[in-house]
Amino acid sequence: MSTATAEFELAEPMMLQWLTALGVDVEFVRGEGNTLYFVGPDGAEVPVLDYAGGYGSLILGHNHPGIVGAAREFLDAGTPVLAQASRQTAASRVATALNTVLRREFGVDEPYFAVFSNSGAESIEVALKHAEFDRVLKVKALADGITEHLGAARAALADGTAVLPDAVAAALGLAPGSGIDAVAAEVGGRVAALAARPSLFITLAGGFHGKLVGSVQLTHNPAFRTPFATMAPQARFVPLDRLDALDEVIAQERATVPDLVVDDGVVTVVERDFPVFSAFVLEAIQGEGGIRVVDRAAADRIKAACAAVDCPVVVDEIQSGMGRTGAFFAGSLIGLVPDYVTLAKGLGGGIAKAAVTLVRGGRYRPEFELVHSSTFAKDTFSSTLALTTLELLEADGGAAYRRAADLGERLTALFTALRADFPDVVKDVRGKGLMLGLEFHDQSASAAPSIAQAALTDTFGYAVAGYLFRVHRIRTFPTASATTTLRFEPSVLLTDAEIARLDTALRALAAVLRDQDEEAFTAG
Ligand code: F0G
Numbered sequence: 214m215s216t217a218t219a220e221f222e223l224a225e226p227m228m229l230q231w232l233t234a235l236g237v238d239v240e241f242v243r244g245e246g247n248t249l250y251f252v253g254p255d256g257a258e259v260p261v262l263d264y265a266g267g268y269g270s271l272i273l274g275h276n277h278p279g280i281v282g283a284a285r286e287f288l289d290a291g292t293p294v295l296a297q298a299s300r301q302t303a304a305s306r307v308a309t310a311l312n313t314v315l316r317r318e319f320g321v322d323e324p325y326f327a328v329f330s331n332s333g334a335e336s337i338e339v340a341l342k343h344a345e346f347d348r349v350l351k352v353k354a355l356a357d358g359i360t361e362h363l364g365a366a367r368a369a370l371a372d373g374t375a376v377l378p379d380a381v382a383a384a385l386g387l388a389p390g391s392g393i394d395a396v397a398a399e400v401g402g403r404v405a406a407l408a409a410r411p412s413l414f415i416t417l418a419g420g421f422h423g424k425l426v427g428s429v430q431l432t433h434n435p436a437f438r439t440p441f442a443t444m445a446p447q448a449r450f451v452p453l454d455r456l457d458a459l460d461e462v463i464a465q466e467r468a469t470v471p472d473l474v475v476d477d478g479v480v481t482v483v484e485r486d487f488p489v490f491s492a493f494v495l496e497a498i499q500g501e502g503g504i505r506v507v508d509r510a511a512a513d514r515i516k517a518a519c520a521a522v523d524c525p526v527v528v529d530e531i532q533s534g535m536g537r538t539g540a541f542f543a544g545s546l547i548g549l550v551p552d553y554v555t556l557a558k559g560l561g562g563g564i565a566k567a568a569v570t571l572v573r574g575g576r577y578r579p580e581f582e583l584v585h586s587s588t589f590a591k592d593t594f595s596s597t598l599a600l601t602t603l604e605l606l607e608a609d610g611g612a613a614y615r616r617a618a619d620l621g622e623r624l625t626a627l628f629t630a631l632r633a634d635f636p637d638v639v640k641d642v643r644g645k646g647l648m649l650g651l652e653f654h655d656q657s658a659s660a661a662p663s664i665a666q667a668a669l670t671d672t673f674g675y676a677v678a679g680y681l682f683r684v685h686r687i688r689t690f691p692t693a694s695a696t697t698t699l700r701f702e703p704s705v706l707l708t709d710a711e712i713a714r715l716d717t718a719l720r721a722l723a724a725v726l727r728d729q730d731e732e733a734f735t736a737g
Contacts, residue, residue, distance in 0.1 A: 334423025503695030504650025683737025
């Protein structure tokens with residue numbers, strides 16, 4: 214057994230077996246623009262047109278010369294990568310550049326503070342932790358206020374400047390004649406009971422927010438989420454197409470606590486809203502769940518419901534952000550002003566791993582900086598490449614965003630024409646800009662055994678991806694939680710020839726599926 218084989222077998226052997234079965238287990242040796250190359254049996258490079266785009270991380274393509282140049286310059290200069298607890302100007306400049314974009318796209322005046330991290334899931338966990346930290350501090354402030362008021366009521370009763378009417382006991386469900394000690398115990402007990410509740414996050418059904426311990430509980434797919442359900446609090450899921458459920462969840466969960474105030478010499482009970490909601494978390498466009506676009510009406514509804522109970526809105530732009538949809542933030546196209554917004558995937562320019570959570574000034578808790586950190590977060594290399602990426606995206610008045618929108622329209626027209634020509638094969642076309650999904654009809658009744666089998670085992674999109682790779686040298690994958698939808702997330706460098714190649718390949722695929730052609734589907 215060669216060393217190379219042994220290494221591969223130890224690093225996710227099951228995954229490799231599965232890639233082999235699909236015929237996509239090549240090793241890419243070079244990447245440029247939208248093309249990846251592997252070495253064929255004759256020793257020559259074989260180009261593959263990459264529509265998977267690092268699952269949406271490559272808005273500027275593989276190895277963009279501007280980003281490679283910045284990386285080279287950085288390394289040649291001997292710039293230190295890891296100098297934690299020092300002034301880190303590159304990261305500060307990334308935060309400033311992102312604030313410029315936030316102001317322009319959302320019209321906000323408030324600053325957003327940046328907490329850097331290393332991956333998408335981590336940037337979500339930062340948002341979850343910060344939101345919970347904020348809530349817990351609010352709970353503490355509320356509890357302290359209630360304790361202080363109780364003390365004031367006790368003092369007023371002791372010095373005879375106030376009376377305790379039976380209405381107080383009645384309001385608290387206590388026996389008539391209960392004294393201030395019983396009242397205080399009841400109030401304290403209610404506050405303590407609510408404070409002990411686990412944190413509560415609300416999110417959309419079909420969403421994907423990562424696979425770490427906390428974030429996976431907001432990732433809807435039960436296969437990813439339920440084995441780990443006891444490790445972190447459960448989120449409440451509401452369907453995007455039935456947002457009434459959001460009002461129902463809020464009505465079920467919202468809670469008040471009693472506070473005692475002395476009013477004109479009389480102790481009375483005032484119910485105060487208890488901060489039970491940690492955050493509402495959503496993608497501006499659902500990616501991994503099948504490319505489902507959140508529209509303006511849904512955004513308005515979510516914002517209004519959350520504002521009514523002071524629940525912060527976390528917008529996950531890890532896949533939809535960085536200019537892919539025709540704006541830097543997809544949420545800006547639907548007025549989804551975030552309290553928190555997360556970026557990852559494309560932030561490091563397709564070369565470095567970088568992620569950031571931006572927190573609206575009004576919600577930001579500077580003390581969070583003392584309780585959260587990561588060795589690698591905010592490192593100079595990824596921050597420098599993030600800055601270069603932002604400069605490239607913002608250049609020429611945002612030409613990249615216009616190009617993404619324009620290319621998106623052309624790809625959408627291609628998919629729509631395909632659906633018109635193959636209505637029994639193509640079910641739906643969804644998405645915005647260069648974040649597009651093509652959904653296929655159920656093929657489980659196909660006369661071609663490989664097609665039917667894939668459909669029956671929920672692996673249809675992977676089988677189709679295998680066909681496109683083997684026969685047409687095009688790389689794409691289904692969205693992992695909606696496997697009859699192929700996703701297309703190429704870079705803004707996409708050319709006419711590359712669009713034409715996709716057209717040819719998809720038309721051939723659609724014909725194979727329509728004709729239930731086993732031989733053609735398993736070719737290559
Ligand atoms: N949020 C969204 C919207 C994502 O699409 C992803 C990852 C994450 C969070 C987690 O980021 O992988 O860096 O920890 N999506 C990948 C996908 C897995 O299939 O699109 P991560």
